[in-house]
Amino acid sequence: MDDEFDPSEFPPPRRTEPCRLYLISPQDVGGNFPERLNSVVGDEVVAAFQLRVKDVSEHELARLAEPLQRICSDAGVAFIVNDSVSLAKRLGADGVHLGQKDGDVGEERAVLGPQAQIGVTCHNSRHLAMEAGEAGADYVAFGAFYPTTTKPSPHRPIPAELLAESETFAAPARAIIRAGIERTVDYQGLDYARLYLDRLAPIAAVDRDGHLLTETARQLALGMAYEDTIRVAELKIRPSRFTRVRDEVRVNDAQILEIAEFMHPRTQEIADTLPAPLGRFILETGWVRGLIDRMTRKGRVVKTSSLRGFLLLYLVAAFKPLRPRSLRYQAENAHLEEWLATVQRVAATHYELAVEVAAVRNLVKGYGDTNERGRARFDTLMALLPVLSERPDGAAQLAALRKAANADDTGAALDAAIAAMKEPVAA
Numbered sequence: 001m002d003d004e005f006d007p008s009e010f011p012p013p014r015r016t017e018p019c020r021l022y023l024i025s026p027q028d029v030g031g032n033f034p035e036r037l038n039s040v041v042g043d044e045v046v047a048a049f050q051l052r053v054k055d056v057s058e059h060e061l062a063r064l065a066e067p068l069q070r071i072c073s074d075a076g077v078a079f080i081v082n083d084s085v086s087l088a089k090r091l092g093a094d095g096v097h098l099g100q101k102d103g104d105v106g107e108e109r110a111v112l113g114p115q116a117q118i119g120v121t122c123h124n125s126r127h128l129a130m131e132a133g134e135a136g137a138d139y140v141a142f143g144a145f146y147p148t149t150t151k152p153s154p155h156r157p158i159p160a161e162l163l164a165e166s167e168t169f170a171a172p173a174r175a176i177i178r179a180g181i182e183r184t185v186d187y188q189g190l191d192y193a194r195l196y197l198d199r200l201a202p203i204a205a206v207d208r209d210g211h212l213l214t215e216t217a218r219q220l221a222l223g224m225a226y227e228d229t230i231r232v233a234e235l236k237i238r239p240s241r242f243t244r245v246r247d248e249v250r251v252n253d254a255q256i257l258e259i260a261e262f263m264h265p266r267t268q269e270i271a272d273t274l275p276a277p278l279g280r281f282i283l284e285t286g287w288v289r290g291l292i293d294r295m296t297r298k299g300r301v302v303k304t305s306s307l308r309g310f311l312l313l314y315l316v317a318a319f320k321p322l323r324p325r326s327l328r329y330q331a332e333n334a335h336l337e338e339w340l341a342t343v344q345r346v347a348a349t350h351y352e353l354a355v356e357v358a359a360v361r362n363l364v365k366g367y368g369d370t371n372e373r374g375r376a377r378f379d380t381l382m383a384l385l386p387v388l389s390e391r392p393d394g395a396a397q398l399a400a401l402r403k404a405a406n407a408d409d410t411g412a413a414l415d416a417a418i419a420a421m422k423e424p425v426a427a
Helices: 033-039 058-075 086-090 105-112 128-134 160-168 171-188 190-206 210-224 229-236 238-248 269-272 276-284 285-296 307-317 320-325 327-347 350-364 370-383 385-389 394-405 413-424
Strands: 021-024 046-051 078-082 095-098 117-120 139-141 260-263 302-303
Touching: 021 033, 021 105, 033 046, 033 058, 046 058, 046 086, 058 078, 058 086, 078 086, 078 117, 086 095, 086 105, 086 210, 086 260, 105 117, 117 128, 117 307, 117 350, 128 139, 139 238, 139 302, 160 171, 160 190, 171 190, 171 210, 171 320, 190 210, 210 327, 210 350, 229 307, 229 320, 269 285, 269 413, 276 285, 276 350, 302 307, 320 327, 327 350, 327 385, 350 370, 350 385, 350 394, 370 394, 385 394, 394 413
Parallel strands: 021 046, 046 078, 078 095, 095 117, 117 139
Antiparallel strands: 260 302
């Protein structure tokens, strides 16, 4: 959770001079663009201009840059080149702006010299910003903060007002709810986090001491950020993961690191990732399912440190915007809604038992066989609720059954605990 950027924790510094603008070029910088640029940089409102033009040769970009760089120099505006250190050096630019995959700050500093301004894109990650600062970046960039067609981005720093909504809940639950907001934003965006808060509101209405709301908020955040093939692929290609692995195995700069992942997606997991109608068609059509079963009988090793392996996982992760239409999303969210309704219903008459019902959702986790085992055990315990509701020690019994359900993979401990619970008490 520490990875997300929270604007409310970074109050604006006390300024000794007026705030100035950092301009970024459009894709087309030909035609009358130099005149347009010249008309806005001369009043000391602009501090820097970034040349960001894609899919153009370096030679052509250098030609386009010449009048723009001269205008910036005359106006005392820093001229920054996007992505290309070689072009920045060739032009003698004031600096370069790097994306997360565009190079190492220290290496580029060695190329451009100590006076160069080096900026780094950090999306919505405070952790990435700290890493960039430690590496010697002069500034970091967050965003996009608002919808944009200039550079579509799934990254959105969490608005302070959304995080502030955690303060409207009972004090014991606020830290967990704040963490849940951050988790759900990272998982599927701002609207998903708002859905998280909306789902907690009815639970807050029946909460007595913060315990029920805290446990429900924790399990709801975990449940909404369930593991699927999209999430697994996304996490495996994050720059922070490559950095962590390099640190863990202590690779030096002269060594090449290869990361190999064993991947074995089953037919169920493939169908779960697809739009619900297509996923159901695969699972319900015998010959199609059989064909995919045969094709996925054996797992494969994917080298995520290679271009081919990285692009394969990148393609899977790119399904993230389509996740709400997937078969797995519909199933998981239907299950969560049913669980939340049960928690709310039980809380009306058996508050302590409702707290345990909230905690039992922790059995449903992971994906594949792990998820199926957890869901089966969850269903087993939920089926016992009518019996447990009649017992004065129902909450304690459910807590013991939950512990037994987590004790082994075979389910033997849970079966034994249920049998013991059902034994008549001696007079």
